[in-house]
Amino acid sequence: MMLVSLLSSQYNRIQALAEAWLAQGAQAFGVFEQGRALAYWPAGQRLLPADLSAAIYCYNEVVGELRLSGIRHKAAQQHLKAEAELIGYMLQLEYELQCMTADLVASQDQQLALYRLTQAMRDLVTVRETLTAVVHEAQRMLRGRAGFATYVSTNGGDPIVVQSEESRLNVETIWRLFWQLQTEDRPLLLSENDGDLRRPPGVHNLLVVPVRVRGMVVASIGIMDRAEGFGTPELKLGRALADQASAQIERILLYQEMVEQARLRSEMDLARRVQTDLLPRVLPEVTGLEIFAYSRPALQVGGDFFDFINLPNHPFIFTIGDVSGKGVSAALLMSMTRTALHSKAQFMPSPTPALVMRQSNEDLYNDFTRIGVFATVFVGQYEVEQQTITYANAGHAPVIYRPRNGRAELLLADNTAIGILPTNHFQNRSLAMAAGDLLIVATDGFSDARNEQDELFGIERLLNAVDELSKLSAREIADGLFDAVDRFSAGHPQDDDQTLIVLKGVEP
Amino acid sequence: MEIKPRTVGNVAVLAIEGRFDANTAPPVQHWLEQATATPGARVLVDLTETTFVDSTALATLVSAMKRCQQGKGEFALCGLRRPVLMIFELTRLDKAFNIFVDSEHALAVLNA
Incomplete structure (x- = not known):
């Protein structure tokens, strides 16, 4: 088969060989395959017995034969053999070319298929x-x-x-x-x-x-x-x-991953906005008090908040709290808690911290129980005439009081947090708040701050820091406390919101 | 953190080892939800090996306690180390929970 295709593609060249032989006196020249003549010169000539023949090899296999009649000397035999070898070699080249072409076509098909696959995928x-x-x-x-x-x-x-x-x-x-x-x-x-x-x-x-x-x-x-x-x-x-x-x-x-990150980011943004936008932006001015408050949300926003009720003919009331949990849910519950406290404090005819707390607990208890959260809350009320602060503490910590001539001490809560007991009998407590007296209500984001060695900032460090900073203004004390906790936890990300209110008694 | 559940008599006990905080609370919450699901469940959380609790951890315990109470069951804690107990005291949760010195005392009462 291969010989036939070579003959048809190279017919003129083979014919030139035949004519050269005839010119030298040969009677006939032919190309044979399995004893059958594929081409024979002179054209139309009856087949003559061969005087010389040479096998055509392709990859060491006989695939055909050249036959010559009318010449029989040795040089002609050598010549004929050389021509058969040449034709064999051409056959080999032809075969390789065919293989390469087939490979090329196949790989082109594959490339096309791969391309289609990429498109489809x-x-x-x-x-x-x-x-x-x-x-x-x-x-x-x-x-x-x-x-x-x-x-x-x-x-x-x-x-x-x-x-x-x-x-x-x-x-x-x-x-x-x-x-x-x-x-x-x-x-x-x-x-x-x-x-x-x-x-x-x-x-x-x-x-x-x-x-x-x-x-x-x-x-x-x-x-x-x-x-x-x-x-x-x-x-x-x-x-x-x-x-x-x-x-x-x-x-x-x-x-x-991008979708997940975008979802988390937008959820976190929402939580952060709820938290920061709802907090008071202006610090109240109250005779006899220097006030500073700030809340720094963690990356995963918690439920910290603070709030002030400062109206004419109304006692100055402040609240600070921490709703358990993280993210949007904590932010929403925090706004719920803050609103409950705010409306009680604002509209109750004669509010006291214990009453505000008790009614807020009754309002929130069922919802909190259903969701499985609670809120630690501190409510304080300033009595300007007596220069005292009345407060109720629902499980909130740390609360630090430092009398002007004493050491900073931790005030323990009297009651459990809001949302834990269906009825909670809150108690009012009272603190002197004359010039130099200091009350700092922070959230556990301060005391629970960690450093790289996994140590807690803790209450002791907080008390010491308050003692060191006590001569400064409310704002400077707050800055100093944030600095202290930042220095301590350097390198460790902030786990939880850090919120504080600093109240300092001043000469009215 | 590691949690180790076991059952002693009628009491389902969960020992929590290491930090119990917002990051590690989910498996505890899952276990507690199942343990407190049946009415009259007796559940003990053993905090002997717990090094720290945060407000999420406290919330997890509070909601388990409430569920237990709703089903007329009993919920108790035991083995609180000093730093952990302090957090309970600071938040006055020591008033809300039934707290025992160790699991032996707790089990004696809960299984009675």
């Missing part, structure tokens, strides 16, 4: 869809009877197995192959010729390629029972498909 948003598409394409392009793919999530999702309809492998077998692949970290090529025991029963041959995502083998693609077996070109194509799958899975993971 761009719309896929889940790993499962991607694996299904890749298995389908791999099965088609590698001409396997069936295919499968596996995926193990690195962030705790369920592992995934997809199989083409034709696959009859059980899932354990597929996972066993995957673990094998992960251990060896290179493609697995099994065929019935190599007697490899890892080949699943009933499968003639099998190619499994690893899919790396972010440097780790997290997935595999397997194709089985290719009629011609799997060789180097199939391995290459398998790897190219794995690369495609890898790129797409990475894209999907990145997308999922």
Whole structure:
């Protein structure tokens, strides 16, 4: 067959050889294949017995013969042999060219298919869809009877197995192959010729390629029972498909992470806005008191708040509190708590901290119980004539009082937090608040601040800091306390909101 | 943090080791929700090996206690170390909870 195609493509050149022989006195020249003349000169001549012949070899196999009649000397024999060799060599070149062309066409087909696969995969948003598409394409392009793919999530999702309809492998077998692949970290090529025991029963041959995502083998693609077996070109194509799958899975993971981050960010932004926007922006001016308050939300916003009720003909009341929990829910509950306290403090005919607390607890108890939260709250009321602060403390800490000539001390709460007991009998307590007396109500974000060694800032450090700062103004004391806790926890992120109110008695 | 559940007689006991805070509360909450789901449940949380509790942890314990009480069950804590007990005292939760020195005393009462 090959000789025929060479003859037709190189007819003029072969004919030139024949004419040269005839010119030298030969009676006939012919090209034969299996004893049959494919071309014979002079044209129309009856076949003559050959005087000389030379076999045409291609890859060491006889594929034809040159025959010459009418000349029989030795030099002619040598010449004829050289021509047969040349034709053999041309045949070989022709064959290689054909192979290369076929390869080229095949690889072009594959590239086109890969391109189509990339295009098709761009719309896929889940790993499962991607694996299904890749298995389908791999099965088609590698001409396997069936295919499968596996995926193990690195962030705790369920592992995934997809199989083409034709696959009859059980899932354990597929996972066993995957673990094998992960251990060896290179493609697995099994065929019935190599007697490899890892080949699943009933499968003639099998190619499994690893899919790396972010440097780790997290997935595999397997194709089985290719009629011609799997060789180097199939391995290459398998790897190219794995690369495609890898790129797409990475894209999907990145997308999922972005969505998750955006969701968290917007939730955190909302919580932060609820918290910061609801807090008073202006510090009240109260005769006999120097007041400073500030709340610094943590990255994951908690439920800290403070508030002032400062109206004409109304006692000055301040509240500070911490609702358990984090994020939006804590921010919303904090605004609920703050509002409950504020309305009681503002509208009660003759409010006292204990009454404000008691009624707020009754209002909030059921809702808090349903949600499973509570709020520690401190409510204080300043009596300007007596220069005292009356307060009630519902489980709130730390509260620090420092008389002008004494040491800073921790004031323990008398009552449990709001939302714990259905009826809570709050008690009013009283503190002197003359010039130089100091009351600092902070939230546990201060005392529970941690450093890199995981130590707590603690109450002792807080008390010492207050003693050191006590001669300064309310604002400077607050700044000093934030500085102290920042210096201590340097390098460790702020776990919880840090909120404080500093009240200092001054000459009215 | 590590949690170690066990059952002693009629009492479901959960020992919490290490930091009990917003980051580690979810498994405790999950366990407590199941343990307090049945009416009349007797539940003991053993804090002997607990090094720290924050307000989320306290909230987890409070809501478990309330659920237990609603189902006419009993809920108790035991083995609070000094720093942990101090947090309970500061927030006056020592008044709200049934607190025992150690699991032996707690179990004796709860199983009675």
